[in-house]
Amino acid sequence: MDSFVATRSRMPALEERIRANPSAFRMLTGERPTGLLHLGHYFGTIRERVRLQSLGVETFVVLADYQVITDRDTAASVGDNVREAVLDYLAAGLDPDRTTIFTHSAVPALNQLLLPFLSLVSEAELRRNPTVKSEQLASGRALSALMLTYPVHQAADILFCKGNLVPVGKDNLPHVELTRTIARRFNDRYGVVFPEPDALVTDTPEIPGLDGRKMSKSYGNAIALSMSPGETAATIRRTRTDNDRRITFDPEGRPGIAGLLSTAALCTGSTPEALADEIGDKGSSVLKDLAIEAVNAFLADHRARRSEFAAQPGLVDEILTAGNLRANAIADATLDEVRDHMGMAYANRQEPVLPTRPAG
Structure with a gap:
């Protein structure tokens, strides 16, 4: 059976589990801040996040700013895009008291998970990923190491907080499947640390843009949520x-x-x-x-x-600061657990004390 069809067939049972015990789930989702959020984002993902938050699912939203440079040569406008996205999240109904909104670049321990995770996958597995393959075909240039390892970055995003629920469309289902593989291989090799997350595939169809193609910032066929x-x-x-x-x-x-x-x-x-x-x-x-x-x-x-x-000065900064602090605390704890299981906890990790400079 096709992987997508098989996953779709499991959705009624998964939805029943979520409704019966929403507090048992921790959802990780997000996007790259490459431009303004648009109607495609709203109908495709944001509305679903608000629904799950309202049910009581613990929600994490990552603004994956580091991942902007997987397929482009500049990080220009990323800061503005992050702030605009937070405003759209708030307006759509995401509540920062119930949803942790954070930026990828602000969580160093998350990125440290990449090294052990990369040891668990082969180059061939990464090259088979549909996103990697399509980017290689579309770019017409050499595949960067960052793009090649993009699926592992996404696995780290999900697993740093031990996320066990990931809303996805058909195109992103292989990312969740690889994340499940990485979690399983780590657990088999070093001892159980990570859950194998479930993909939550919704009924939302691909959102067409104004020209009939998929609604996309890069096509210029989208209606931004922030437009007048x-x-x-x-x-x-x-x-x-x-x-x-x-x-x-x-x-x-x-x-x-x-x-x-x-x-x-x-x-x-x-x-x-x-x-x-x-x-x-x-x-x-x-x-x-x-x-x-x-x-x-x-x-x-x-x-x-x-x-x-x-119109509220400092609101976005306050939300990001609080979200980044919480994400860092969780990532630090997860990384400590990973080191312990890998036998790399050599001493209590404390802030270093710099030697004093000799007088004279």
């Missing part, structure tokens, strides 16, 4: 359509029309087909007006809450 109503309208009006006044849902033949219909349908709770029938032969300008109205109405409350949070 006017910016949203301008972005939607720029979408390329065609001259056929009859509106139909045809993702292959009419990608721009299909992208607009899908976006409006997500925001209204309708279906693309129903909206196409409603518009009929009124043309793409009416479709764009409908999409603008749908998106702006859907995001109105989010924008209002976001503005309130953005």
